Amino acid sequence: MGFYIIVFISNILILICYKLYKQNQKVKFNNLKISMIIIITFYLLINLYNIVNNIYINYKLMSFDIDRDGIFSIGEQTPEQNYWMDKYINDLGRNLLPIISGIYSIICFPILIIIGKIFDKLKYCVKTNGT
Numbered sequence: 001m002g003f004y005i006i007v008f009i010s011n012i013l014i015l016i017c018y019k020l021y022k023q024n025q026k027v028k029f030n031n032l033k034i035s036m037i038i039i040i041t042f043y044l045l046i047n048l049y050n051i052v053n054n055i056y057i058n059y060k061l062m063s064f065d066i067d068r069d070g071i072f073s074i075g076e077q078t079p080e081q082n083y084w085m086d087k088y089i090n091d092l093g094r095n096l097l098p099i100i101s102g103i104y105s106i107i108c109f110p111i112l113i114i115i116g117k118i119f120d121k122l123k124y125c126v127k128t129n130g131t
Contacts, residue, residue: 005049010042031116038112039105046101050094060084 064081065072072081 009045010038013041014038031113031120034116035109035112039109042108043101043105047098050097054091054094057084057087061088 061081061084062068064076064078064084066076067073072085
């Protein structure tokens with residue numbers, strides 16, 4: 001669910017940048033600036049979601065620790081506690097997410113610049129053809 005929220009916010013950001021670019025406000029937005037804003041925001045949103053998710057999983061797991069000693073005795077172990085312990089232990093994806101999202105951002109950055117240049121050429125062609 002959280003991933004879809006991040007994608008939705010990123011799409012809204014793309015639309016906002018495009019509208020600002022199209023309106024030619026006082027701040028000039030070129031393809032490089034728009035791509036940087038989108039990539040940095042996407043990277044930050046993904047990692048913020050990851051941090052919040054880690055805090056939530058830790059909170060849910062520690063809610064089963066009755067005596068607050070960090071060790072789960074037999075009386076504290078339930079199927080739900082085992083579920084949250086599995087989520088807490090199996091954290092390779094969450095730990096590698098900052099690296100993976102950084103690589104994704106580096107790969108998507110030139111792609112967004114190329115897409116922006118294509119839109120500029122299409123806009124120029126439409127203006128010169130008079131349609």
